[in-house]
Amino acid sequence: MKHYVAVEDHTQKELQELIDLSMQMKQGSKTVSLKGKTLVSMFFNPSTRTKTSFDLAMEQLGGHNICLEPGSSSWGIEMEEGAVMDGDKEEHLKDATKVLCKYGDAIAVRCFPPFMDWEHEKTDPIMKSMVNWSNNPIINMETITHPCQALAMMQTLQEKMGSVKGKKLLLTWAYHPKPLNTAVANSAGVIASMFGMDVTVANPVGYDLDPYYTDIMKKNCEAAGATFEQSHDQDEAAEEADIVYAKSWGSIQQYGAFQKDVHDSNKDWIVDSSLMEKTNDALFSHCLPVRRNMIVSDEVIDSESSLVYEEAENRLHVQKAILAKLMGGV
Amino acid sequence: MKHYVAVEDHTQKELQELIDLSMQMKQGSKTVSLKGKTLVSMFFNPSTRTKTSFDLAMEQLGGHNICLEPGSSSWGIEMEEGAVMDGDKEEHLKDATKVLCKYGDAIAVRCFPPFMDWEHEKTDPIMKSMVNWSNNPIINMETITHPCQALAMMQTLQEKMGSVKGKKLLLTWAYHPKPLNTAVANSAGVIASMFGMDVTVANPVGYDLDPYYTDIMKKNCEAAGATFEQSHDQDEAAEEADIVYAKSWGSIQQYGAFQKDVHDSNKDWIVDSSLMEKTNDALFSHCLPVRRNMIVSDEVIDSESSLVYEEAENRLHVQKAILAKLMGGV
Amino acid sequence: MKHYVAVEDHTQKELQELIDLSMQMKQGSKTVSLKGKTLVSMFFNPSTRTKTSFDLAMEQLGGHNICLEPGSSSWGIEMEEGAVMDGDKEEHLKDATKVLCKYGDAIAVRCFPPFMDWEHEKTDPIMKSMVNWSNNPIINMETITHPCQALAMMQTLQEKMGSVKGKKLLLTWAYHPKPLNTAVANSAGVIASMFGMDVTVANPVGYDLDPYYTDIMKKNCEAAGATFEQSHDQDEAAEEADIVYAKSWGSIQQYGAFQKDVHDSNKDWIVDSSLMEKTNDALFSHCLPVRRNMIVSDEVIDSESSLVYEEAENRLHVQKAILAKLMGGV
Structure with missing residues (x-):
């Protein structure tokens, strides 16, 4: 394991090893020292959990975290190779990457896609470029996937359910006033399929995830003897669900041309008690931050x-495991 | 002591114990270790002293500080319980609080009131909510009160004067082009009254502090056999003062409807040498940042x-004492 | 050595000692402890390298760094002594400096000139004021000079060339869409002249550096028996160069009145392969961030x-040496 960029880059066994290590570190039965090691974490977008948990992870491992905010307190970053830099970006990602490799021992990056051109953005150009230019491990803190979140979800499900094999995960779209990143949904569905869950993805017509991800989910489910379904009916999809994972995302078809009226016609997509009642007494989760009483009712999230x-x-724990693996020679 | 949210939540004895601990730590005769402990400090507003001193306090205690800036580098925060989150706030304070309790050992918060609806804001809703939702100690870094500043003021006065009992503190309004928070004034007047000082609050007509605070001051002064006065005449109020504490604040009557012309008619409220000459050779202080030659003349602040x-x-020192008390089992 | 504000404040011997110490620390043959020491680094402008390398420098030395961003996450700063602070700046530099001296052990500052009034800005008022008001060492992270960058340049040249004496440095202007600070150019030319290099400064007509700096360069070069030239012909200037140091800067003559059309007429000032071919097989460098394919072609910077x-x-290494010297009693 040289980088941690997307769950689908790894085997189920590798991911389980990370979860096992995370659980051991959480219980205190395993300690790893990253003394003298430095993580540089770059946030192109806001963060509460990710910033806090990565910083704390490095501190608890005995290392150091340096947090940069390109475009705000640090320079704006050009990402296209070969660009003639006559716009408003002061620094090229290539140079930033190569310089940060001289200072630190790993780089973690959050960079949401600009929601302009999915054909380009779906190639995850920033991750590809950084892996290409970096001597050091690269960690994805959310680009077009969110592999740290997915790993945390899986650990949490295993803690609650034991083996998740054969359990039904409903990954359901929910209404949010803005078109959000598909990253969490992509990674949540993929990791669930890798671990042999029955996966149902429910969303309004026009909001299907990119087939690149749903094809992976389908293939994994089939290989594990599990079911994979896509549904445009939230109520129906909720039946027999053991876990309801809610997330809003923007329509790929509306990429670069957001249709507010179409989007707003889906306000009834919410996870509330009446939806939960249709499930198999399901658990509920969401990556946070969440819009209360839009995505999920107070009653459900506070239950x-x-x-x-x-x-x-x-x-926190899975990231400690990832950092230990990538920098600590574990 | 579970939280440190307002001076009036504590007894004079508790506050004196914090000051004593602070003085011991300042002199180096007492050390406390917060090794392995993490403070999460949330700044909804700018800070120089508070950010630096809390960060340094945790470092000197052997712990760790993580600084968040909601609405800027971290997500915007909704504060109303039960809100339907269809606006521009991405995360609910309830979720942020509960998550940060999973990561750190205490949360410190700076959140100035929005100056829109004093009847609501005077209940200090953010502090009330966070204390309600948090398992961990909450520290007020300035909301509608500023208890850390008040404790630092009191320590400084004791260092200079020995016992402050019977000394006259003039808390005087001064002109600043913008309507500022009443927090520092509220807490400064209250702590002075708790420690038996003669307290005079001077401000222009229409700028009286909320009676909630002046009533506490009056009651404390009476209980201590000290005097409490409110004045609209700065020169008269300065007579016999042993300490002039300057602060500007916005008129509660102009809350949500700032009257720039009325406000600007009070430009003669400044602490300068001619005011200081009327006092009992008084000391001068202010919480900083201060507008020089508006609030106070260079001559006075540099004297x-x-x-x-x-x-x-x-x-720095009082905050180390507060952190040691809340997290260090002192 | 009490402060590190400009290379020209020091002797060549002092700078060489810093470079020697830096090299020893880089190789690990010398360690210095700043345990218990705190640097406060203030960024009025964005930074990637400087922020990361100062933070890491303090960490590696066992000390602590606190990073402030005045005007953003900390208060806006008034710099003029005696100012009547009725504008939008909340805090005076004098107070910020004196307070930060109470908390930390040194202050590092980045504050680009506002490009409004060079006669005033060329006096480096912020550095002069802070040195005047501070009990603690002040370090310049770029104002109108950039002495940390210059020292890093000189160390790098010595690592590559051994002695730089008699080698020709071409400091060449290059086109960038905005008028930038002259700081890096001022310090690069001065340090090269202090170390006995042949210095040629090439730039378009109207873009000469301030004579204050070119006079220092000239005097140093003469004293060392080296040549100093100023040229308006980039190709000619490149002949026999051993090192091409590229930098864009704004015209001092256009200070406060930027002439975009005049500026843009110099787009052919770029360091590309055809320029490099004219040199004595020269090395290339730049302080970064750099506009690729504007200042320098990909081919040259990636060579x-x-x-x-x-x-x-x-x-990183020179700053560790500077910090060790100023705070570590080395």
Whole structure:
């Protein structure tokens, strides 16, 4: 394991090893030292959990974290190779990457796609470029996938359910006033399929995830003897679900041309008690931040079935495992 | 002591114990270790002293500080319970609080009131909510009160005067082009009254502090056999003062409807040498940042009587005491 | 050595000692401890390298760095002594400096000139004021000079060339769409002249550096028996160069009145292969961030002759030496 960029780059066994290590570190039965090691974490977008948990992870491992905010407190970054830099970006990603490799021992990056051109953005150009230019491990803190979140979700499910094999995960779209990144949904569905869950992705017509990801999910489910379904009916999709994972995302078909009226016609996509009642007494989770009473009702997120805080806590532990693996020679 | 949210939540004895601990730590006769402990400090507003001194306090105690800036580098925060989050705030304070309790050991918060609806804001909703939702200690870095500043002021006065009992503190309004928070004034007046000082609050007509705070001051002064006065005449109020504490604040009557012309008619409210000459050879202080030659003349703030830098330094020491008390089992 | 504000404040011997110490620390043959020491680094402008390398420098030395961003996450700063602070700046530099001296052990500052009034700005008022008001060492992270960058450049040249005496440095202007600070050029030319290099400064007509700096260069070169030239012909100036140091800067004559059309008429000032071919097989460097294919072609910056990443790395090492010297009693 040289980088941690997307869950689908790894085997189920590798991911399980990370979860096992994370659980050991959480329980205190395993310690790893990154003394003298430095992570540089670059945030092109805001963060609460990710910033806090990566910083704390490095601190608890005995290392150091330096947090940069390109375009705000550090220079704006050009990403296209060969660009004639006559615009408003002061520094090329190539130079930033190569310089940060001279200072630190790994680079973590959050960079949401600009939602302009999915054909280009779906190639995850920033991750590809950084892996190409870096001597050091690169960690994805959310680009077009969110592999740290997915790992935290899986650890949380295993803590609650034991083996997740054969359990049904409903990954359901929910309404949010803005078109959001598909990253969390892509990674959540993929990791669930890798671990042998029955996966159902439910969303309004026109909001299907990119087939690149749903094809991976389908293939994994089939290989594991599990079911994979896509649905445009949230109520129906909820039946027999053991876990409801909510997330809003923008329509790929509306990429670069957001249709607010079409988007707003889906306001009834919410996870509330009446939806949860259709499930197999399902657990609920979400990556946070969440719009309360838009994505999920207070009643559901504040219920005993809600795993949101446990999943958020597990971000810390899985990231410690990832950092230990990539920098600590574990 | 579970939280440190307002001076009036504590007894004079508790506050004196914090000051004593602070003085011991300042002199190096007492050390406390917060090794392995993490403070998460959330700044909804800018800061120089508070950010630096809390960060340094955790470092000197052997712990770690993580600084978040909601709405800028971290997500915008919704504060109302039960809100339907269809606006521009991405995360609910309830979720942020509960998640940060999973990561750190205490949360410190700076969040100035929006100056829109004092009847609501005077309940200090953010502090009330966070104390309600948090398992961990909450520290107020300035909301509608500023208890850390007040404690630093009191330590500084004790260092200079010994016992402050019977000394006269003039808390005087001064002109600043913008309507500022009443927090520092509220807490400064209250702590002075708790420690048996004669308290005079002077401000222009229409700028009286909320009676909630002046009533506490009056009651405390009476209980201590000290005097409490409110004045609209700065010169008269300065007579016999042993300490002039300057602060500008916005008129509660103009809350949500700032009257620039009325406000600007009070430009003669400044602490300068001619005011200081009316006092009992008084000391001068201010919480900083201060508008020089608006609030106070260069001559006064740069004089030997000025305590502004000592008070700023004491922010560090009192905060170390507060952190040690709340997280260190002292 | 009490401060590190400009290379011309020091002797060549002092600078060489810093470079020697830096090289020893880089190789690990010398360690210095700043345990218990705190640097406060203030960024009025964005930074990638400087922020990361100063933070890492303090960490590696066992000390602590606190990073402030005045005007953004900390208060806006008034710099003029005696100012009546009725504008939008909340805090005076005098107070910020004196308070930060109460908390930390040194202050590092980045503050680009506002490009409004060169006669005033060329006096480097912020550095002069802070040195005046501070009890602690002040370090210049770029104002109207950039002495940390210059030291990193010199260390990198010595690593590549051994003695630089008698080698020709071409400091060449290059086109960038905005008028930039002259700081890097001022310091690069001065340090090269102090170390006995033949210095040629090439730039378009109307873009000469301030004579204050070119006079220092000339005097140093003469004293060392080296040549100093100023040229308006980039191709001619490149002849026999051993090192091409590229930098864009704004015209001092256009200070406060930027002439975009005049500026843009110099787009042919670029360091590309055809320019490099005119040199004595020269090395190339630049301080970064750099506009690729505006200042320098990809081909040149990505070539084996390019020192940009080594120079960036050496920022870390020279700054450790500076910090060790100023705070560590070395």
